[in-house]
Amino acid sequence: MVRPSVDTHVILDAAALLIAEQGFGRVRMDAIAARAGVAKGVLYLRFADKEELLRAVVDRELVLATRRSIELVEADPRGGSFSRLYLHAVTALHSRPALLRLYQESTSPLRGLAQDDERVRARELLGAEFIRALQAEGIVAADLDADVLAANLTLWNQALVAQAPRTGIDALILGMGELMARAVDIGVADTSAGKRVFVAFAEALISERERP
Structure with a gap:
């Protein structure tokens, strides 16, 4: 089920899991959104682009x-x-x-x-x-x-x-x-x-x- 709003940590958790499984280069925004249970547009409300999201993952x-x-x-x-x-x-x-x-x-x-x-x-x-x-x-x-x-x-x-x-x-x-x-x-x-x-x-x- 797609959630319109979710804590940012849920998105970062999803991205970190995908990175561990696939590597940074292969992770796609739609895959992160699907793993987090949100629409892809939600990601772009929180992060300007994929690199900014991945920077947030690295920092965390x-x-x-x-x-x-x-x-x-x-x-x-x-x-x-x-x-x-x-x-x-x-x-x-x-x-x-x-x-x-x-x-x-x-x-x-x-x-x-x-x-x-x-x-x-x-x-x-x-x-x-x-x-x-x-x-x-x-x-x-x-x-x-x-x-x-x-x-x-x-x-x-x-x-x-x-x-x-x-x-x-x-x-x-x-x-x-x-x-x-x-x-x-x-x-x-x-x-x-x-x-x-x-x-x-x-x-x-x-x-x-x-x-x-």
Whole structure:
């Protein structure tokens, strides 16, 4: 049954499901409307075009993944260590199938939507600025090159996403977390400073993505 009015989140849910199933390039507005149970015209009352709708999906998916990562970090007694921050951030990303599809579609013009703003990139979770903030708090070894570490993590995470949703992803994430524990963690007993840094970066990223 077609509904004349529906909450925008229902439309975004429908679009995210289709993206996960088909990819960004193949999703059509009429298919999104059908999945959401609304007339296609309703979509154009909310969004100027398909790209604007997909941008809204990306923003919301990033926000949901980031909020999930905050929950995981705050619930973990050792959640402020770099290895645990890595583990929880990547786990949260892999909980959002539409985001995984975005990162997998390297040739899509929408590939840059997740990191298309300088302010967002500066607050990128697991990025160089984030690592430097952890170094300032004594969570990550000061002699590590933050830019090199961030670049290596980006390459690793891209390779990991390319494997999804095949089996064994959880083991790979845990394995990288163990490597980070040995190579990056300082081993401080109190990691609350790391949690504070992470939450500050995460909330700033959420704020940027939720801007009107």
